Amino acid sequence: MQGTYTVVAQKASGRTIRHPFSVEEYVLPKFEVTVKMPKVITILDEKLKVTVCGLYTFGKPVPGLVSFRVCRKFEHAATTCYGEEAKAVCDEFSGQTDNNGCISEMVKTKLFQLKRSGYENKLRVEAKIKEEETGVELTGTSFSEITTTISKITFEHSDSYYKPGIPFFGQVKLVDGSGAPIVNEIVRISFQGGEQNNYTTNEEGRARFALNTSMFFFDSVGIQATHKARRYCYDRNWVVPRHEEGYLQLKRFYSPSNSFLKIEPKPETLSCGFSTEVRVHYILTPEATEEKKKIAFYYLVMAKGIIKRAGTHILDLDQESANGVFLLQLPVQADIAPVAEVLVYTTAPSRQVIADSTKFNVEKCFSNKVDLSFSPSEGLPSSDAHLLFRASPNSLCAVRAVDKSVLLMKPEADLSPSSVYNLLPGKGLHDYPYSPDILSEESLENCIPLKKIVLNGITYSPVVEMDEDDTYSILKKMGLKVFTNTKVRKPQYCSTGIYVPAAARLESAPLSSGGRMSAMRTGGLQADRLHATLSTPEEVTETVRKYFPETWIWSLVSISSDGNADLNVTIPDTITEWKANAFCTSADTGFGLSPTVSLRAFQPFFVELTMPYSVVRGESFMLKATVFNYLTACIRISMTLAQSAHFLAAPVEKDEESHCLCENGRKTVAWLVTPRSLGQVEFLVSTEALQNQQPCGNAIVETPEKGRKDTVIRQLLVEPEGVEKETTQNFVLCVKGVPVKEKFSLLLPSNVVQDSGRAYFSVLGDIMGTAMQNLHQLLQMPFGCGEQNMVLFAPNIYVLDYLNKTEQLSEEVKSKAIGYLVSGYQRQLNYKHPDGSYSTFGLRYGQPGNTWLTAFVLKSFAQARRYIFIDEKHIQDALVWLSYKQKENGCFHSSGTLLNNVMKGGVDNEVSLTAYITIALLEIPLPVTHSVVRNALFCLETAADEKENHVYTKALMAYTFALAGKEEKRKALLSSLEKEAVKKDGSVHWQR
Known part of the structure; x- marks a missing residue:
């Protein structure tokens, strides 16, 4: 039955997830219309290349007539009184597709006045391709954003603080208005009170820089990145090109001994399955190390709010400099995706904690590595193929394969690593949870009074930088709680002459637990495709194709103990591309997802039918059959429609015995068909490459030794004429030990359309059967006013009574219904x-x-x-x-x-x-x-x-x-x- 349906899945928590789908009449598209154009153009662009292409689902170009319109709408369209020209400025183009099924045009942008305001900042393209001979017409759309940004420079992977004496590592990226990198361009990096340096962008539009911070004496430093100077112009009717600058404000990092750590960032995304080097810069002063020669550095790796790795690195100052770099090895696996936060710290003999952290982007991968492949990746209809799986041993995999035409008609959002990761509940920690019930942490150190000095009658107040970052701020940003008696905070300055020690302030505070946190201590931590080539197919005397599913594979596959599985399949008769993907679950490695793979079902000589979804009996329609020849030579073909008692058919044009068809050629033959029977009527069309010596113009005709013949059998729904009318009869049968019979009257009215009468019945062993199948519609949380609340309250009682008396009441349903009753009862008392x-x-x-x-x-x-x-x-x-x-x-x-x-x-x-x-x-x-x-x-x-x-x-x-x-x-x-x-x-x- 047509309409919109919803699949409802309920989690153990009771939360439901819904996904709608629709059932409707449709004819699958045979080809796809794509419009290629830049995603973004700037107001300085004088031309725009638009390419419209048609491609069959089996990968071959579509011959036909292309027409498309390029439009820029007004921001405020006039009323319909002024016609279409008051809505948008448009330009139209048309032409025949080339050998690749495409047509390209260089569209001049002058007509669209890109520098004028009052228009939408988009150019929209609507394209149509009318298939040659069949007249089937499909559409495609696309658009380009119009931007005033000619270039934009941004800082990437840069900290918000600097550590004196350790180089500040930074990176800028230069892109154009579309976001594409601008390569081999000079960008200028300058900082407050310092010099200006030029850097050249690489092939990614990036330029890395390192600033010497040993001469930085400022509490904060501003860094500016520029490409080209700004233009200061303004007019309400015009827009001007913009070159956006980048700006970064750095604060000084507090360290009482001027000892620092700095983890060198990596701008690229780390790939799973490999190990990466983490470079750690350090400065250790004698004030921090005192006489100690061996310093232990501890590191931990956090991902998704959990400490995943931990380790130790020992630095021997007798052999290493007190100012240098050491390396850590970081194995990159799925457990630290999608973002790994690395913390490195040491506790110096002076009780100072020296630390740094940084984030590394990690590829969104899974521990269960799933690989899917077809062998062969291309095959003939009705031939055998293998769908090969590789995953963790003893996994259970769910796989689907659908016709590409289905995805063209109504694309669905496929599972992807990103969509799966977005469903994960823990995406990481940042800062401490805030709540009025959670006690904020305060330093246990007594604050330092700020004393004013009077000299020569002038009062001098001390200047204190209150906004410096310290080790505590690093730990807090990671969501780590610290239990330590070492120095992780910078000194706190008293805001008044009278202060109260923090310990006394905490004494009377109530204890409360907060949100999710990880904890660390300041000592050491211990961390707990197969390929096949398609061989040349043997010559086939005749192929009969009649199996045309839209969903080919939809099944569960168990993976063996060696991590492999082989699913034997038979390729359906549709000439198309099949798209398959799978996900697997394992008790050991969890979830895994395969990339989408394809199998192309194809033969070089075949016939396709063009017909509607349904027709009415007695009304004529055009049945078109198109023969495609992708052989490397010209052939002569004949085409026949098998006669049937279920319809009458006559050729639209003069019936010819044979037709000439050369390489990449096609021929369409049409019949005027009048159905005579109802229901699914079969149409059988055959085409055959003849053993004929008659030439094709100047081309030599190749005669297959055994001949080639392709037969297609398709069904068409023939509906009755007239107006449909349906009546329903319901009976309740009460059986008490002996069989019970009930007669139904199937008397049809005198004016019924011949052969259109039909009857169907359903039997439910429960008089409330249909209602019980939709319990979620009956069991609902009461809400609303006094009337609405009771209307939703009462059905919960009736459902409980019925299920209880019929012994169908489960604990889950009982618990939910009782919860709703309690809520509805309390709410009704408000009225x-x-x-x-x-x-x-x-x-x-x-x-x-x-x-x-x-x-x-x-x-x-x-x-x-x-x-x-x-x-x-x-x-x-x-x-x-x-x-x-x-x-x-x-x-x-x-x-x-x-x-x-x-x-x-x-x-x-x-x-x-x-x-x-x-x-x-x-x-x-x-x-x-x-x-x-x-x-x-x-x-x-x-x-x-x-x-x-x-x-x-x-x-x-x-x-x-x-x-x-x-x-x-x-x-x-x-x-x-x-x-x-x-x-x-x-x-x-x-x-x-």
């Missing part, structure tokens, strides 16, 4: 009045309690007592309030209003309201002898004798008397309802 009644919005809006809603709440709360705690007072309050609404004759008086009267169903008068309330009271249950129930039954018994009662009121009273045990009244009302029933075509219903 309770002090007098015990309920209204749509509660007391705050000044509305009186509503009689029907109060009875509904009373009934539902009483029924919910079986599953959750309900305070008996709320039930008694509602009962007392309703009793005050009872008149002397036993009937109930209507009070208040409902926002949505549909909720009441047929309760629209005093008698039906009394019946509804009485049902609620009896289901609490109250005994028949209770004064309120007894009086209400008196009202209903009096009303039951009246003839003008509505059928819905009679139904309510019949149910009420059944609950009260008054059989005579119940039988009389049911008999009356039986007489008023409308019985037609095997069904029974009542009319209001």
Whole structure:
């Protein structure tokens, strides 16, 4: 059935993930239309190259007529009164595709006034290709962004601080407006109060630099990178080209001994499966090392918020300089992807912690290495092939292979390493979690008072840099908690003359736990495709192709203990490219994902049919058959449509015995077809390369020794004429030890279209079967006003009752439904009045309690007592309030209003309201002898004798008397309802 469906998957946490898909009528596209043009152009570009190409799914070019429009829309389009020219400025082009299936044009941009404002900053292209002979037309679109940025320079992988004496390593990247690197261009790097140096960009548009910081004495240093000077122009009607500069502000890093570490950054992404060298620069002063000659450096690697690696490097100062570089080896594996943070630190004898950290981008890879390949990668339809897997031993893999045409028609987002990594819950730590309940850390060191000096009558205040980074800031940025008695912080300066030691301030603070953190100590840490070549196929006398699936492979494959699997498959009959990918899971190595691989199903001589999705019987349509020749010689072919009793067919043009077809040529033959039968009608078309000596113009005809013949059998849906009408019959069969039979009337109307009548049936062993298949629609969290809340509250009770009595209630469903009941119960109390009644919005809006809603709440709360705690007072309050609404004759008086009267169903008068309330009271249950129930039954018994009662009121009273045990009244009302029933075509219903 056509429509939109949703696949719902539920996690163990109860959270659901939904993915929609649609079922609709369609004809798969035979070819793809692509528009190639720059993603970005600048306002200085005078020309723009646009290329439109058509390519069949089997990889061959499409011959046909191309037409495309290039448009630039106005920012504020005029009304339709002024025509299309008021919406956009456009230029049109057309032409025939070349041998590659493409057409290219150099579009001049002058028409589009790129330097003028008031237009969209986009050039849009809409292209169409009309296939030669068949007339099939498909479209493609693309666009180019228009930018004023001619060049842009940015700093990459640069720290926000410098360490005096250690070179500051930085990198800039120069790109044009489209983001493409600008190579062999000079960029100027200058810093505040210092010199200016020129650097030349490499083939990636990057230039690396190192600044000597030994002469930096500033608290902060600004670094500027420029390419070309700015132009200071402005006019509201025009835009000007821009050369964007880069700027980086550096702060000095605090170290009491002027000892530093610096991990040299790597701008490139590290590849999995290899080891990389990490260069660590260091400066160790005698103030830090004192007399110690062997210094232990500790390092750890964090990824996804977890410490993954740790190790130690010993530096012998008797053999090494106190100012130099040492190397660390970092094995790059999936466990540290996608970003690895490396921390290197040492604790000097002076109790100072010297540290540095940096981030390395790591390829998004997986521990379970999955490889997928077809052998061969190209094959004939109906021939055998192998789908080869390589993954971790004993993995379970899910694989799919679909026709490329399906992906062209409606592209789906495939799984990729990036999309999988984005689903991971832990993406890394940054800083400490913030919450009012979490105590912020304060230094345990006493602050240093800032004393002013008076000299010659002038007061001098000390100048202190308050914004320097220190070791503590490095650890904090990584989310690492430190337990140490060493020096990781810079001194804290007192803001006033009076200060309180931090220990005293912490003494009375409450203890609280925060978010997720990793911990370290300042001592040592210990870390816990197969290829095949396609051989020349043997000559085939005839191929008959009739299997054309859209999804070819969709299965689970188990990997053997040696890490391999071989799936034997038969290539379907479609001439196309098949796209396959797989993911695997393993208990040892976890998840793995393969790249997408392709198999090309192809033969050099074949016929393809062009037909609609469906046709109407008796209405003629054009059936077109196109023969393709990708042999290296000219051939003579014949084409025939097999006759059938299910349709009439006649050639559109004069029927020729044979047609000449040379290399890369094609020939289309059409028939006018009139279907005579309904359902799936088969069309069999054959083409054969003839053993014929008749030449093809000046070309020599090659006659195959055995001849080549290709036959295609396709089905077409033929629908009946007229207007479709459908009726439904439902029956409940109650089996009590013996078989039960039920007859259905399949009588068709006299004006039914011949052969169009059809019937289908379904049998469910549960009268609530269809509802139970959609439990997520019945079990819902109550929300909204007093009415909406109860409408969602009550079904949870009914579902629990039904599943419990039919022994189908699972703990998972029970837990969810009870949770919803508790929430709905608490919410409904917000709409309770002090007098015990309920209204749509509660007391705050000044509305009186509503009689029907109060009875509904009373009934539902009483029924919910079986599953959750309900305070008996709320039930008694509602009962007392309703009793005050009872008149002397036993009937109930209507009070208040409902926002949505549909909720009441047929309760629209005093008698039906009394019946509804009485049902609620009896289901609490109250005994028949209770004064309120007894009086209400008196009202209903009096009303039951009246003839003008509505059928819905009679139904309510019949149910009420059944609950009260008054059989005579119940039988009389049911008999009356039986007489008023409308019985037609095997069904029974009542009319209001």
